[in-house]
Amino acid sequence: MKQLPDLLLQTPQTIEPCFRIDARLVVFQGDVSDCLEQLPDETIQLIITSPPYNLGKEYENRRDIADYLKTQVPLLKQLYRVLKKEGSLCWQVGNFVEEGEVYPLDIFYYPLFKKQGFKLRNRIIWRFGHGLHASKRLSGRVYHINHLKERSRLEFILRSFYSFRCNPASA
Ligand SMILES: C[S@@+](CC[C@H](N)C(=O)[O-])C[C@H]1O[C@@H](n2cnc3c(N)ncnc32)[C@H](O)[C@@H]1O
DSSP states (O other), rough: OOOHHHHHHSSOOOOOOSOOOSSSBBOOOOOOHHHHHHHTTTOEEEEEEEEOOOOOOOTSSSOOOHHHHHHHHHHHHHHHHEEEEEEEEEEOOOEEEEEEEEEHHHHHHHHHHHHHTTEEEEEEEEEOOOOOOOOOOOOOOOEEEEOOOSSOOOHHHHHHHHHHHHHHTTT
């Protein structure tokens, strides 16, 4: 097994509740917008997120898809601002479904990403075998992870992930 970088093996002395430039580890509990406001420009190397899909779960208010997407725009602006130029955003979403019509959210997000200046580097398909069964259509068994930004270094991470999880033909 490859050696993990020292940084990953060290236990942080303290966990900070909000951002400090010298903090080793911050765990912010609250609304992501409040967290992002604390961050200086271009400080983050990698953002991995699975935002609400507008399904009406306990943590969200289900709304019209256009309204839902509108609520995400200020967040995308902030994410672009805090991400380093060579950083990456990995945005994992599934489908929004209304009256039997399927809206693949990553397709709807794409123009919003583009407008902020993000560039799509990889469209990763996460295939899984579990979940609720649909009764009137094929059951959704994939999520899409959009990996965005300009000069990303995430390819190196992806390469080791693929060699670990997949056979060379499917990678
Ligand atoms: C689609 S779920 C993610 C599920 C998660 N990836 C998992 O597999 O369990 C969305 C998550 O975002 C959190 N969330 C929703 N709105 C948020 C907000 N404004 N700020 C921070 N987190 C939020 C929810 O509590 C929920 O855990």
